[in-house]
Amino acid sequence: MSSEYITDQIVKSWETGGSSQLLQTARSLIISNKNTPGDISSVRAFVLELFYAGLNGVLALGSIATFFLNLYVDTTKKTKSVEAEIASGYVGPESLDDPLLIPSILVDVMWLLDQESDPKVVEGAQTERARLVAVAKDLLAKNFIPEVIMRERLELDFQQAIGLIHDARGIGKKEVRVRTFMLYAQTKYNLLREESEGYSKLVTELFGSLPPLFDAHASHHGASRLTKEEAVKRRADVVDERARRTMGNIASLIGYFDIDPNRVLDLILDLFTANIADQWDFFVRLLELSPWRSRGDQIREARAVCGQILGFKFDWYNGRSNTRTVPENLIFVAAIMVKHGLVALGDLYPHLSPSDEEVHKLYKDYVDDLKNKEKTAGRFQAQGLVGTLGDEGKASTATITQVKENKPEVKKSNKVNQKAELAAALLAIGNVKNAFTILERLPRLSDLHPEIVENLCRWMRELISPWDVKPLVGAARGPQPKPEDFRVPLNTISVRLAPYGEKVFVGRNKHPARYRFFYENWRSEIPTIRNVFEFIQRIRMYLVHIGPHLYRDPILVGQLIRIGALHVSEAHKRMEGKPDLVMVPHPTENDPFEGVPYDKIINGWLNVVANYLLPAVSRADPNPANSQGLWKIVKEFPYQKRYALYGEWKNRLYSEIPEMKLARAGCERDCRYIMTRLSKDSGKQSGRQIGKVVHSNPVVAFSYIIKQLESYDNMIPHVVDASRYLTEFEFDILPYCLIEALCEPKTRVEANGLSIAPWLKSLAAFTGQVFKKHGMELAPLLRYLINQLCVGSVHDLIVLQELIGYMSGIKLMEEATENQLDALAGGETLKREAFFWENIRTTRRSGLRLMKALLETGFARQMSILISQRKQEIVYAGMGTEDDNMDLKILAWLNDYCQRTLLQYLEFLSVTAPPEIFADVTPSVEDLVEIYGLDPEQAFLIARPKLVNSVKQKQLTNGSSKSEQSNIMDIDDKAKESIPDTMEVDGPNHDAPAHGDAASVEHPGLADPATNAVWQPGLYETIRASVNILPPHAWRGISPAFYATFWQLSLYDIVLPKQRYHGEIANQKKNIRQMETEIVQLERERDNVDDGLRKANDEIRKKRKEIDRASLVIKALDGEWRMHEEHYKRIMERVKAESPFWFHSSVGRNEIINTMIQYCLQPRCVQSPADAMYCAKFIMMMHLLGTPNIPTASLYDRMCSRDIIHACIFAGTEDEAKNYGLFLAVIFRTLSTWHKNPDLFKKEAIGEGLPGFLKKWPTGVITGNMDLSNADFIEYEEFRQALRKWHLKLCKAILACLQSGEYMQIRNAILVLDRVNEYFPATKQMGNTIKIAVQELERTEQRGDLKQLARSYGTKLQLREGHWLDNREFCRVVERKGSGMVDGMGTPGSESVPASRRESEILKPEEGQLKEEPGATDGERNKDEAKKQMDDRRPRESMKEPSGTSTSAPHTPTQRKEEREGGAKDRDRRKNDESVSGTVTANSAERGERERGEISHREHGQSYSHEKPRFNERDKENQRRKEGAGSVGISGTSATKEKEKDRKPAREREKGQKDTEKDKEKEKEKDKEKRGDRAKDRDRDRKRKERETESMTEDRKDRKRDREKDERESKRSRRDDVGSSAASEKPASENGPAGNGAVGRKRRAEEDPSPAPGGIDSYRPASASANGSTKRLRGTSRDREREDRDRRRRGR
DSSP, X not given: OOOSSSOHHHHHTIIIIIHHHHHHHHHHHHHTTTXXXXXXXXXXXXXXXXXHHHHTTSSOHHHHHHHHHHHHHHHHXXXXXXXXXXXXXXXXXXXXXXXXXXXXXXXXXXXXXXXXTOTTTSTTOHHHHHHHHHHHHHHHHHTOSOHHHHHHHSOHHHHHHXXXXXXXXHHHHHHHHHXXXXXXXXOSBOSGGGGHHHHHHHHHHHHHTSOOOOOTTSOSTTOOOOOHHHHHHHHHHHHHHHHHHHHHHHHHHHHHHTBOHHHHHHHHHHHHHHTHHHHHHHHHHHHHHSTTSOOGGGHHHHHHHHHHXXXXXXXXXXSTTOOOOOOHHXXXXXXXXXXXTSSOHHHHGGGSSSOHHHHHHHHHHHHHHHHHHGGGOSSBOGGGGGOOOOGGGOOOOOOOOBOOOOOOOOOOOSSOOHHHHHHHHHHHTTOHHHHHHHHHHSTTXXXXXXXXXXXXXXXXXXXXXXXXXXXXTTOOOOOOOOGGGSOOOEEESOTTTSOSSSOOOOOSSSSOOOEEESOGGGGTTOOOOOSHHHHHHHHHHHHHHHGGGGGGOHHHHHHHHHHHHHHHHHHHHHHTTOOOGGGSOOSSSSOTTTTOOHHHHHHHHHHHIIIIIHHHHHHSOOOHHHHHHHHHHHTTSOHHHHHHHHHHIIIIIHXXXXXXXXXXXXXXXXXHHHHTTOOSTTHHHHHHHHHHHHHHOHHHHHHHHHHHHHHOGGGXXXXXXXXXXXXXXXXXXXXXXXHHHHTSOOOOBOTTSSSBOHHHHHHHHHHHHHHHHSOOOOHHHHHHHHHHHHTTOOTTHHHHHHHHHHHHOXXXXXXXXXXXXXXTTSOHHHHHHHTTOOOHHHHHHHHHHHHHHHHHHTHHHHHHHHHHHHHXXXXXXXXXXXXXXXXXXXXXXXXHHHHHHHHHHHHHHHHHSOHHHHHHHSOOHHHHHHTSOOOHHHHHHHHHHHHHHHHHHHHHHHOOHHHHHHHHHHHHHHHHHHSOSSOOBOOOOTTOOOTTXXXXXXXXXXXXXXXXXXXXXXXXXXXHHHHHHSOGGGGGTSOHHHHHHHHHOOHHHHOOOHHXXXXXXXXXXXXXXHHHHHHHHHHHHOOSOHHHXXXXXXXXXXXXXXXXXXXXXXXXXXXXXXHHHHHHHHHHHHHHHHGGGXXXXXXXXXXXXXHHIIIIIHHHHTTOHHHHHHHHHHXXXXXXXXXXXXXXXXXXXXXXXXXXXXXXXXXXXXXXXXXXXXXXXXXXXXXXXXXXXXXXXXXXXXXTTOGGGBSOOOSSOBOSOOOOTTOOBOOHHHHHHHHHHHHHHHHHHHHHHHTSOOHHHHHHHHHHHHHTTTTSOXXXXXXXXXXXXXXXHHHHOOOHHHHHHHHHHHHHHHHTGGGOBOHHHHOOOOOOTTOOOOTTSSOTTOOOOOXXXXXXXXXXXXXXXXXXXXXXXXHHHHHHHHHHHHHHHHHHHHHSOOOOSTTOOOSSHHHHHHXXXXXXXXXXXXXXXXXXXXXXXXXXXXXXXXXXXXXXXHHTTOOOOSSOOOOOHHHHHHHHHHHHTOOSSOOXXXXXXXXHHHHSOHHHHHHHHHHHHHHHHHHHHHHHXXXXXXXXXXXXXXXXXXXXXXXXXXXXXXHHHHHHHHHHHHHHHHHHHHTHHHHHHSOHHHHHHHHHHHHHHHHHHHHOOOOOSOOGGGGSOXXXXXXXXXXXXXXXXXXXXXXXXXXXXXXX
């Protein structure tokens, strides 16, 4: 126990001496402090502590009374209590020597503890109370406490408990009666009947003393009219004089007749209430002079009397028996008395009803009533929502009936809310302070009673009027009537009847009724605002109590909007250093903006707009002026703050404020009503209705309309057309609502993942159309798209597509016709007319707006880069996450989706943006690759317009266009002079740097471009940057200048679509003639009826507009054609001058072809249709220019390689497959044209000085002019045979894809076939093969889209069957003595085989695979094919004699050593050359061609013996003749084979036929074995493994022979280099066949390096060889690994 006096030791020793010790302590507290008067607190603390010890059970209860008795006796020396006479009326001890000190303190402590232990207050306190009662009884029994003190201070219940009294209830009633008699005894006459004379004289005196009413404008006694100030002063003097006299008389009446003063005051208040409108000032002055307005220290008491008497009047109306409401006059009397200090609001407030708790209940009922009204809210009638259509299915033309706005009304009751009425009256007379006291206590009163809001708005109007700009300032006004021309206005207590300000009503009535508010001094307390910051603080203080009800005063709303617009605008001007104080009115002479932070002004008005002005607009009647005024405020803020404002408006205000919920429900109901009736015919009427709804609640209306458009996209044009009646403020909110709808967490793609969700498509279409029609801000929407791209979401790019499509007219190119594809090479007008884009006149402004937004925000640069980056990342989408197994077709679709958007975006930029601006915002190619990580092809795609502009600007700086042409011609002449007359051929460069040396300066192709005058100065930087873009080995084939030129040029530069220009012009002229004929016909047929005349005139007007448009198009096309023609000439002159130097520094033609395909043609031909056509046309352009070192035939042969085609199809997306098919189609279009017309082939393919179709090319790279006078070109029939072979390669690649079973391969293969359908297949056998494959695909394919695609192509294929040719019709086999097909299009020295047979053998594996079971895998098919090829090869090898010198071994050790050394060097060179390609495409294509050449060799009957060959003289002669025919190009292999076939003995032909029959029988047996039982299958598998083992053994031997042959050829080539110069001077006849063979071997050793291991061809079927080498196709990974190890071992 912790206590100050009663310690644990005292408690323990209480009986033995603790009580005595404590008594001594108490005695010392009393006696020792007698000299300290009034210090009794310590004694009280001691007594209270001792009582607590007893009540808590620490001390015994009986010992407490004994202790206090001992203390009393010890201190007072008395044994009894003080006499009752002395104790009666005792207040308390004043000193410590008072004898009643201890008794008084004990009674006070008992009362205190009794209050704390009251069982009604503290639960469970009965035990403590019982102890207290016991202690009190003990004290009472000791008889030292006077009973009178206990009776005076203790409660009656406690007295009854201790036994002082017996009936506490009866004594209480008696006490009440006594108090009533003592305090309320009547001494004055209160009732009127008690002293009727006195009260009658009082009433007479009051009425007789009222001052008269007079007109201030009327003349008095001939005097002139008084001014307003004079009239007010005279009235005040009269009122004061009469009030003083009347108050003296009233005092005399009270004294004389003994009437009750309070009753007198009550009568005065009654008369005050009756005459308040005209005599309020008299009664106020009378009460101020009365004794009830006491002076000095008793002011509070006097005010309480007035407040109580006035409150009794309000109480009387609150009685249950009273059914009358409180008079409005009485409320204004109370308000006036409160304002003038006659009554305190605190004294009056307790008498007002209802109570505060009842007010809260009323507000809950008010909110519930609002919720019920939401079901029927809206401006239009509810039954209109269920309206039916009118006659003939059209919307009903009945007028729309409107109902009054559903404004919340409080349930009316018999009793008036006196507190609300008093607050409204206080605001009406200008006592804002006391009114706010009530409103702060009951903040919901303004919601329940609109009068409060209206009166407070009236106060605010007067407060801010000096800061307002009058909207009609400076307007012309007519003569104004004078006040004296009208009668005196009547005073009224109704604020609504009183006009605002001092206005005069003008009407037809000469004496119209006029009213004025009776209390003219209500403006007296209006403060003067000194600066803008104080202004904002003041209005926010008042607007807090107005809340969402500001709409009730439209005038105040307009004032606030105008003032806010001026303040915000001026603040922004001052922040920019451009003040304009003249435009801002203010009541003071000082600068209201001085010393005020501008950001506080802006943020303050932003708060006012967000919390008060926006709810006011939402709840007010439609008013476009308010919306336009709000726009003047919010337009000064950035769109981030504006959109935050709109978001708070929608998500907070409409959700938290009950009145706003009602407004939202009504708006949505109205929108539903309008949208159900919106159509093309009702667009104008519906547009006005939408405008009315949107003016009030734009965020709600737009959100609902957009939600409807997500489901009903057919309503988009009507909504866009109906939006013409909106204001700028609403047009700013619409993009916010669109972005908010786009941000909703919905699925943005359909279930299959291959198309955009319909709701997103609808929003995108609406966005494009509405932004085109109206000039809304585009920056927020563009920022949203940029943010989506930054987070990796690309699905919203459809919004960008629709924006560009509608605003600029540039649409995505879906399925284009042939004429449209040809128009891609034209200018903008030609493309617009070909692709039916919108007329540039209708899209120029909107397109420029979009371009301006992109440039101002800086998004023009970011958009293309982000799209490209997302496109590159799509390949890796989902890697390492749960989406790692994302379907390949979805990734392909996303890739195409991004690429299409990028192409459309770049087309828009190139058409709309000026070239200089576009060049400024586009990074360089080097930055795009190095900084932004884009692929080179994407970088050049983005930067191409920049490069074009750079070239153009450099040309303009060098001179005019005429001087440019002369400069180009001079450059061309200089280039020609620099080329020697005789052809120089670079020999093998054995000292070339290794591939690991990056951008070696010693390489001639990497020299600075400024050193050669032919290169464009505008491309210098790009050429220099290109060196680091590609790997170093790429420059062994092409030069950086060629690379930059290839990617800088476009289809517009190298193609002149003359026919398309003339055809479109002719089409427009035809349309003009047709419309002129229609106009003449309309003029003849129109009648005299007004309606018919008007319709005919409208049609004629439309036709004439179309004629004008067509005429403008013709003019534009003609000018565009001429400009294009001049541009084409300049480009041709440029490339003609540059082409001799494109490949001047290349290592070899093979490297040129491989590198060009890998880094130029292949990446670009799949980018877009225009780029696909560009690549095909570029190849033809190089051929027609006679570009040195470009064997066009070899380039076509390599491009048509089966592996390259298969790789493009296999790795391509859908759009890339279409583009690649278009690329092949353009190539085959040219080749097919040559195939049909030999003269055209001779003119274009052979031409004059065109080396592209040479049969024999010199070894090395040509650095001078070629002498083509004695050159040997490919003949026409040889070309046809090569074209057939290219068709075969394409056929095999297509078949491999169709039979792969993989979705993307099959789909892409069909898409490629669809593109080349006009030119391929061209023969019946290939056509039937593809037809069978497609039919099999239709029959077995389970995927619906592939089956439908195959069915569609199958129909087109059947339509082309009539155009197919037989093999002999397609190409005729021609004999050519001593030569065979070479360079990949034949095999020198091969046996003659009929073309049809060779084609059937090439196609045989695919035909066989068409009959396989669907479950067979690619590996099994490859094994079966390899087995079949080995079975077909062995019988023919066993019957053929060994021929050829390629397998002969060296005869002497010296020769073997030399050949080994030469072979090692050759292998080193070949190993370096293998890294030139650097990718799978070129090397795999070359390797595949060689391997297919090997299989073709074996199929044609050529064999190699493992023994030492024996040659007779005839065989040696044949071998020399075959080697002499070897060269690069196409030779007459087919013709030679035909002649050799005719010279074969009949016995061999019959034997070959028998072999063929045996092969067929074996095929049948194999098919039969497949259908056999399981034992046969196991036996077949065993035999297959044995054959594969034998094949692998034989392949190793073949590779060994190949190596030996390469070593011998390398040695011969080095030996021939010594005498190459002398041999070149000899005529071709002197060189002989052996010389030609040496040159051919040298070329093959130099330009045909061994392919790198791996590649896509390693798992595909074999095909014909491209270079005559005999290497087996490595069908398994184990074979490839073994060969790679052998190759690395040989290299070491």
